[in-house]
Amino acid sequence: MKKLDKLIIKTFLGPFVATFFVTLFVLIMQFLWKYIDDLVGKGLDTTVIIQLIAYTSATLVTLALPLAVLLSSIMTFGNLGESFELVALKSAGISLLRFIRPLLVICTIIAIGAFLFANYVIPVANLQAKSLLWDITNAKPAFNIKAGVFYKDIPGYTIKVAQKDKDNQTIHQVIIFDHSTGGGDKIITAEKGQMVLTANKRFLYFILENGWRYEERGNRGFTVPPDMIRFGFKKYSKAFDLSAFAFNRLNMDLFASNQQMLNVRQLDQAIDSLQKVEATYGKTMRAYVSSRYTFSKWKDSAWVKNAPPLKVKEFEDIIPMDQRRNVLERAEQTVREGLSALETPAKDYEDRHGVILMHKVEWQRKFTLAAACIVMFLIGAPLGSIIRKGGLGTPLVFAVIFFVIFNVFFMIGEKMARSGVMMTWSGMWLSNIVLLPIAAFLIYKAMNDSQLFNKEFYFRIIQTVKKFLQRFKRQPTTT
Template identity: 45%
Template sequence: MKTLHRFILKSYIGPLVMTFFITMFVLLMQFLWKYIDDLVGKGLGWDVIAELLLYASAGLLPMALPLATLLASLMTMGNLGENNELLAMKSAGISLPRILTPLIVLTIFISVGAFFFSNNVLPYTNLKISTLLYSVKQQKPELIIKEGVFTNLIEGYSIKVGDKDPNTGLMRRILIYDHSKDEENTTVTYADSGYMKPTADQKFLVATLYSGNSYKEVRDNRKPRYSYKEKLPAQKQTFEKEVIIFELKGFELQRADESFFKDSYQTQNIAQLEKTEDSLSKAFNTQIESFSQHVIRSSIFRNPYWGRRQNDVKVTRSLNVDSLYNTLPPVEKISALERAMEFARSTKSYVSSSKDEFFYKQKYIARHMIEWHRKFTLAFACFVFFFIGAPLGAIIRKGGLGTPVVISVLFFIIYYIINITGEKFARELYWTPFVGMWISSFILLPLGIFLSYKATTDSVIMNADFYIEKVKKLFSFSTTRKKHTELSPKTE
């Protein structure tokens, strides 16, 4: 039996590793496509790109691992069934649950590992990738000087190049406006040709100019800055070669402070989420109580001494509003109605604004609970998908990457749509976080139990030949009945 278990594990681990990396590669390509606009043209080094992909891979594991489990179990059992190895095991008196025992144990270990990964590793990687993505988005675009267009990426300068040789990098008709001293375009440099290259550390841009002139307006510092109405004299300098060094500020990656993101619900483990949710719930309940007291004392009963007493004697008050109102003079009646309408409008406005604030805080608390349940749904999804893929592979008996991939993708799309819908409803407070996060697993779990039962009883529910034979028998029965009707004698 140990030899059989080793054989089954060996048949399963290979497809599991292969499908996991294939799935991870596809999801990484989707991630790059999503953030391609934020990454391209920023001059990021390979170390930054590799770090970003590493953290993104960790964040995509909750989607890749269940799909890999489903596809690997389906392929393994399909291969065993297609090669009649599964039939030989059953002929030897080994039941399907006993065949799946080593895979079930391995899936339990994978599920437990997935839980610890979600609780301990995923918050850390979420913090890192949030900080890195924010830093990349704030990064200035890579300094690329285009032909015929002013480049303003260098702080304090505007540069325009007539044309550029793509082979040698030689630029012609270079025009540089210097407004680094916040004095508009008082200094202009023009060169017939030249080269511009950044230093190795990307901190400076060295411009080597040939055959040009520099023009600078001469201002009188004794006069106000913007009092010049007449034309100003200019200094002209001619040069055969001139080197200008520009300081490149903001082109290196400035990493943001991680403390700005550490309080996010995505960067917390279960203990931190429970503590944060408890604090938020207490603060919310306190605010609800304060709101109700404010409405009672400031809107419904404007008298601040209403309902107060100095002892424990029960106070009963009876107030006939109509009788009290009828005792007022006409002028005071109008004044009382106007004040009542004013109080009602004020109360309505206060209730409306408080309602939006309460709804936002409830959604924020729900986000923490959703993240809390997500730690468990990843582990449970691996378990559910195994009990869908393994019996389904034993039933269809098709291996390879053809039929298993189609069926796996179909089931995963169904799971993903239900999961996304449930999470969205939970975020909008239509459902509780528990229902929203677990509904996808609870829907697919009965399907896994049903397929496991059918596979154990050698059902042909997924066998195409079974349905073809049923259709043939149906058509054969219809044809026979029609002929019998035509040949039978007619009765008067």
């Protein structure tokens, strides 16, 4: 490795590491903003939040790498261009392609690492993150009784307190509606009380003072009304089971068959199995049609191809007048029965085919995002040498523009691939296919010292056009 290669690699690695973590942080913030309503108010432990962020960060690595490569390559070559180091290198006879060759090798290594990470790490991280997020979103909010509001989250109870003291334990004017199993509703009222939570947070005790307990005894719906019983108390203890508020983890094996939790080898096996099942639908439908509609046996025969077209008038002449109505009704009934019998298998076939497409999309994604690192570098390197602006301002603007273009075409291609409008490989590679000609154009312009983003270049063009228009106006008009 020559000193020039070491210089350019050292100049690139610093901005790459910094922009990668900044990009990853922005993507994580976007994730938290999306699911903030499901996370707040659940009483989750800090370890659960840290686990969710860690697993989610791992799933976003392959999406952050292309943007980090694009931004860091623009910054690297922009800084070199701004300090006239690129001019010095070109004057020494070193071409741009020779200059970016070591970084192209580094980006290829990054792309291979991104594929390996997507193939072996992200499936495990997806399994942990998706299952944990499912448990969090389905968990009940933390126990929190507010003054003046009916609280109904405890199964079988409705609680209302008129006032809570600052210690968050003393409550006043308590009403408890007990409609749990075991007969009629029970109502408990008290002037004040204390809320005491056990150490394991499994049970909540209401220690009430100076109140009444109302209860109906007897069966409703009969002619004899039920008995109303009232008990007065000076001190009464009521226990509530809070097991429904506990954060429980489901078995992660329930999510393991999802396509996002599989690597390339497992996806190949799943696709092969699904295609074998899909093939049975075609055999079943062909057997059903051939057994009920015998004319399908001759659909490919030469007699059908060379037979003269049968007119409706000739068909009606074959059937006697008194049997024509009966024949048409039976034909219509047969067609209707066939449609109803084939609707369910057709719907099942469509659903299974959609699952196959999703597996193929996930298979292509592992290669697409890895290749995007190289495509983004081929855009960023010549773009930075053309704009010749370092720092974070101008490179960030161009990086966001091209990343938005990449992301838009990536989502459009993925949606088309999932719906079957495009082939899975063409849909998933659509963003890279669109950006590759742009990369080739920028490389060509950079090798020829283009002034594509030079303000003075466009200023001179505008001045030339103005002079031309002024000369055109000064010319005398002939009548």
